[in-house]
Amino acid sequence: MSDGQGQTRTPTPTPTPTPSPSIPPTKKMPVIVLAGQPNCGKSTIFNVVAGLKVNTGNFAGTSITFTETKVQFEGDTFILIDLPGTYSITSSDMAEKVARDYLLAGNVDVVINVIDTSMLARSLEFTLQLIEMQIPMVVAFNMIDEAKRKGISVDIDKFKHLTAISAIPVIGVKGEGVDHLFKSAMTLLRYNKYQPILPVYDREVEDSLHSIIQCYPPELHSHFRVNERFISIRLLEMDEEFIKTVSSISPSWEEIVSKERQSLAQKHNWPEEEVFSSHRHAIVLNLYEKITTHKRTQQKMDLREYLDRIIMNPLGGLLTVFISVLMMFFTAFGLGDLLSKLLDSPFIKLNIIIDGYQRGIIHSALSGLSQGLQAGAGIVLPYLLPLLLLLAIFEDTGLLPRIAFMMDGILHRFGLHGKSILPIILGYGCSVPAIMAVRNLETERDRLLSRLIIPFIACSARTVIILGLVGKYLGPWWTTIVYVGNLAISLIVSLLLSKFNRDISYGIIMDIPPIRYPYPMIALKKVWLRFYEFLKLGWPIVMLSSVALSILSLYGIDEVVNKILSPITVNNRSY
Amino acid sequence: MKGITVNGQALEFIHEEQQEEQQERMIISLLYIKRGVAARITHFSGGKATIVRLHDFGLYRGRIVRLIKIAPFGGPLLVEDIEGQARLMISQKLAAQVFVEELTTQMQQMGSEYE
Ligand SMILES: Nc1nc2c(ncn2[C@@H]2O[C@H](COP(=O)(O)OP(=O)(O)OP(=O)(O)O)[C@@H](O)[C@H]2O)c(=O)[nH]1
Ligand SMILES: [Mg+2]
DSSP states (O other): OOTOOOOOOOOOOOHHHHHHHHOOTTTOOOOOEEEEEETHHHHHHHHHHSSSSSSSSSTOOOOOOOOEEEEETEEEEEEEEOOOOSSSSSOSSSHHHHHHHHHHTTOOOOEEEEEEGGGGHHHHHHHHHHHHHHOOOEEEEOOHHHHHHHHEOOHHHHHHHHOOEEEEOBBBTTTTTTHHHOOOOOHHHHHOOOOOOOOOOOOHHHHHHHHHHHTTTTHHHHSSSSHHHHHHHHHTTTOOHHHHHHHHHOOOHHHHHHHHHHHHHHTTTTOOOHHHHHHHHHHHHHHHHHHEEEEOOHHHHHHHHHHHHTTHHHHHHHHHHHHHHHHHHHHHHHHHHHHHHHHHHHHHHHHHHHHHHHSSHHHHHHHHHHHHHIIIIIHHHHHHHHHHHHHHHHHHHHHHHHHHHHHHHHHHHHTTGGGHHHHHHHHOOOHHHHHHHHHGSSSSHHHHHHHHGGGGGGOHHHHHHIIIIIIIHOHHHHHHHHHHHHHHHHHHHHHHHHHHHHOSOOOOEEEOOOOOOOOOOHHHHHHHHHHHHIIIIIHHHHHHHHHHHHHHHHTTTTHHHHHHHHHOOOOOOOO | OOSSOOOHHHHHHHHHHHHHHHHTSSSEEEGGOOOOOOOEEEEEOOOOOHHHHHHTOOOTTTTTEEEEEETTTTTTEEEEEEETTTTEEEOOHTTEEEEESSOOOOOHHHHHHOO
């Protein structure tokens, strides 16, 4: 960030020129946004202040759309937005575009840039881009604990000094520093004093930028809600979407930028598409080296490292997958049985009470209601809860991306790849978020393929039926076989479909985050979040249909229905 | 020559360039480096989208990476960006478009050429 050659500007124009001690009442509710690279802990921080609202997980792309909530903090109210992770402003996948468009729309009052401190060098690339955007910003150095483990320590005061941006160390999972973080975001909102030191590039690049900005077409002002320098940089960096927009409005200016870019590339003898980002990379490295000290601790072989090695070994990996699946069924089965037995006696008492009523419509409705309650509590609950708990633990440990890594080779034979296994595994929880997670895949072909096969995966609701029926009558082994068979069908479908639509992507690159211990409180809250969905949507349906059925049977209508269906059902009953 | 996507032609091109440069420095595609050996990224082949993606994950020219392992059944590579502290899974297709020079064994290999 060199010396900051006075390139300080005031941020987006504000309606109140004089600093006021509290948020101007005329203004709409202020918007604070959490932005950062994937898996840096945005949703975790969001949940600390918002109560549990969004899902978190130890893999890139847990959030694919933004979530907003109203937060009350020290007497002020603001809207807090959790954005999907994005590696850079030049976004490529759909979730990243959501984040980018949100930031560019110009409705954001303060950005909280969340950084994974244990991967500081890479995270700073995005931070620099955000600085250039000049939206008032606070930086959260998250995962300080993880960084310490890797022997990285950051001089946050020095960062503040070099950038003139406030920064706070945070440990999201423990909630440490989060209060402080929002305090400084509020300070920024109140006093509106944001004058960051903008990155200064090489002489040649700055000269280029200067001459480009000199002839910035005024028509563009009404089009973009971001500053000229930022737009010029986007174009120099060959950001296709900006190029498209600009060349439709002011093709001559686009031409000028393009010439400058070519001459820069020639001067440095680098490809055009790399020249600008490499310059920024140089600044990032410079900043990184100034604020970071790296103790080359001998990588201690702790338990996590051991686990990692076992999972990432062909045999160990397959075993892990297999054991995880078995574990899922056996816990669901064992725990489920236990829970459902516990619930038996209260229901017997309930039935005795209901039987005290006179036969008639009230009795039927009540007993239908009670049956619905029992179905939910006795069959769904005991099996669903353990399943959700395991899924929550899987998500937070970092097991999923490792499975993706190990399975990628095999999946290729079926036209899929490792990354597409994430939505598939999520599909075992519920098809809806799984299909949403598909947005995280890069090519339309992959998205289409995954969307088509996810419905074949047995989601937890269907799993409950499989467990409740197959599990109860045939045992856990058969359950596993039904399950694996289910997966086989999905793979065959995928294989057939991929014959019509070949993979033409440039290849996959994905983060393998460190193994993390799940935090019990977070895992339990996640279970509750998903269970609540079932309570809200699934259970009422079960109860209602149960009441309906009970009343129908009072009038003998169910007999009629049974008769009509008997060609299908009678054979099965004769077993 | 720029903006090449992966297809038969492009791979040929990669091959040619590789042979050209091999005479001066040992530059090979990431796909062929030895396990555990540190290597410096020299350049990329492939189009704009590829380069943006690689940059997103901290893979710039000059960065030092190390191959940790390759997944079974022709699966992806597990690569560590030593300075950035990140571990990445990179498909073979993409790894073929990243060129590196091996650092620690560089001298040895030059020696063997003279023998
Ligand atoms: N050790 C440690 N882990 C953390 C910290 N903050 C978050 N995590 C974990 O990091 C993982 C990612 O957290 P998320 O909040 O889902 O990350 P995100 O930024 O929302 O990720 P995307 O939605 O994928 O962009 C989770 O497993 C968290 O439990 C922290 O301060 N320390
Ligand atoms: Mg998230």
